[in-house]
Amino acid sequence: MQVLDLPREILAHILACLHPAAIACFGQTCKAAHDFVRPQHQILWRTAFLYIFDDPNDAWSMMPGHPPLVPDRTWDWHHELCVRLMALRGVQSKRCGSDSCAEAHLSALLDILDTAKFAPNARDIANGKMPKEDDRTTSLNLQILAGLTPYQNGIESLIHDSGTQSVLSHTRSDERMLGSTLRFTRSMALSENDQNRPESASRLHVLYGLTTRERIEHKARGAARRKVYNWSLSGQDNDYGPFRRDGTGKVDWPLLEAVFSVMSRNFSICAEGRIAMPQGFCYALPHRTLADPTIPHDWARVTGTWLGTYSWLDYLDLFAFNNLSHDSGAHPTLDDEPEDSGDLMRLELKLDDVVASDPRLTTTLPVCTDLPVLYFSGLSRGHAGMHRPVIGVRGCASLVPGGREVRWRFIIYYGGQDQWQLEGVQPGGIRSGGVFGLWTQCDHEENGPVGPFCYFPTELCKPTSVVLAT
Template sequence: MGKKSELRFVYDTITRLLKNSKSVYGSPRPKHHLTHPLSSRNAQILADLFDFEEARSAFFCRSFLFERARSKPHRLHRIQEPPEEAHQQSAKLHCLSGIGGVDDSCVYPFACSKVYDLRQYTDRTKWGPFMNDGSARVDWEKLEAILIVLSYNIQKRRLDTQYNIFANLWGMPFGGTWPNSYLAWPEGVERTPLQLRDPYDVSGTWIRIVCFVDYSHFFDYNFPLGADIADNVPRQPIEAREATRVILMRIHVTNIEPPGKEDGQELPVVHFSGISQAVDDSGDDDNANSGIRGTVRMTPEGEVRWTTISVFDGQDRWRSEGIQVGGRRSARGVMGNWFDNDYDPHGPCGPTGFWKISDHEVEGDDEVEDLLDKFMPKIDQHLANNVDSDDEFEVAFSFLDDIGILEVVTDFVN
């Protein structure tokens, strides 16, 4: 098999295994395995199978972004439209795995050059992680760049060591990247009739991370004096010197309506509203505390699209477009782009991600450690008391062996 056919083969196998993963509560495995918020044998097999750098690099790091990072200095790259299928497949695998095959610090400046490039934000891309053709198809290379930038800042801020809620999701291979991988906490939660009709399980508490750069630096990067860059040439890699905000979103369903003509038709559009509140040292930042509203809907190709709007003093200020990685009700949550609500062509813009941590709309102004630690013991205790069946493990491992993916991956390290 050639490299492209091998990538296609691995891509089809991984996406199929994750799509068909059975959501079960975890087992008492070591903490470096997938343990938040539940475990899947399929995901565990994939994590073990790609537990060495050569295999990850061979399949998860072959997008245009990584080609730029690995190339000789000063080589001129041109952006392909539409993107190469192999680039998109590799980027999607990277987003699903959540782990890198090379040093992220080497790729990070190139990811920043994509995330903070205003030319990526157009009406055709809906100012989000979509293809530049108006189709609303996901551009996985954009999501890959967002993943790298968010992960870099999570590690830089040491959020993954400060809060288990970050480490147990962003630090775990294939963590929560399959449909229905988020399950409710053990204790029951009463739901309204409207919430019972919500196929996305929107209502509850979500943790959010937002990254941005100083606007003067952002403007100089996008509008440099005397420099005219062709649309098909990427901007130079940058060390963005970003700031990061950690925000708690408490939202609930307000309305459910049939899908529009441009939406996927299999599920309705769900509207929600609530509040956003800073939970880190950004409490004095007015942009971190606001009202919030938005929608969740399916795209024509079957992905879950989230739109959020931040509201200050009754005025819409910021908007975001994102995709729920792993599908409907995935624990990994949503990654996407934030930008000016009025689509200001001068920006600013940047990456954001959010994921659900409770079916409750948490009340009160508790300190952040108390607020977040309130959830994690429930997860760890429930994992320790539940052992999942070996059935999924045996079926998945047999499937991987039968179709030859074990041999394909192993060949890259022999």
């Protein structure tokens, strides 16, 4: 019997065990083979796709408002396989971000992450596999992304360089020599480079974690600060948080990226080696924390302990940055200005519907209604037994429009009144890693202080040099 005489389903299964390049070579052996492996043969390419990547249905079926894949839903298995493999090959280049396909590679990597299997499916559970915290072997996609570690230069070029090369190519030769200076202007949000950089690069950065370039590049710290402390980037129309100023309630990824960059450094300083901040692709998936079966309606894992901190600039530096003109000769770059961080704080939260009617917890921005808004209250105190006054906290959690990221609002009460409003986003999704955002005064006085903050579920903050105090 000839190979091509086999039933189509069996031949497709055999070919799917080969690398897609080998399947393409098989298609070049004769006309019949060429017809068999054509892109329209979706059964073959679906099998080949699932031999390498997770079934996107495993992720979609657990996402609120995302129906599973059905025959009439557009999903070209051959095309999706090709663009993903091209991206995985593309990041092997150290100058991946300069490639004309950079934006397509960004989209493909994010798609791999967004369709990663993040929990056992019904078949797994029937076979005795139960969910467990931080199970990184569940997902083929996550294993593929973890395997990109040797190519971090390519991924980081994709993050930092995508969309910036076209700007530099149109500048004068003397300006190109000062390219690093051009990249870090007073407000990154207003720079031409930043306007051309795709939003997907900012999102990939947040989900990927701190890059080597920003750890060692002196001006990277100032570049992030120039967004975080820019009064013009937040206001009433985005609830003073990391959201777009267009009324959609969606995430402003470049602004959230800046918050993430600042707080990732500052959290490490604040923790003083006691714990490691959870970051990276494995914490950018939903369901990294386990649901409490005794509180089934707590879909966001509100209940429990959170660890985090906050940062701020000296008010004179903040005011000078936002008000002094370039001609004054004293305009702060925020590259070297001192920045302070609070103590490592512990939040102890519980669901509390009593605060649902609190006017400070209402918003005019739209939220996704696929899951109900959760209201909570609790206490904030210094971590590990620090003797500080107990501070009251109340707030709410809801889905960002689109249904993946989670929006958090915290109202901090002490000294007999509401003091601070914290607006944050959990970029990895439901029960994922940290919450990053901006804090402001509750009354939002003009030219009031502003700064970044972060909080993480305690169980994801792994001990480093010492055991966490209980």
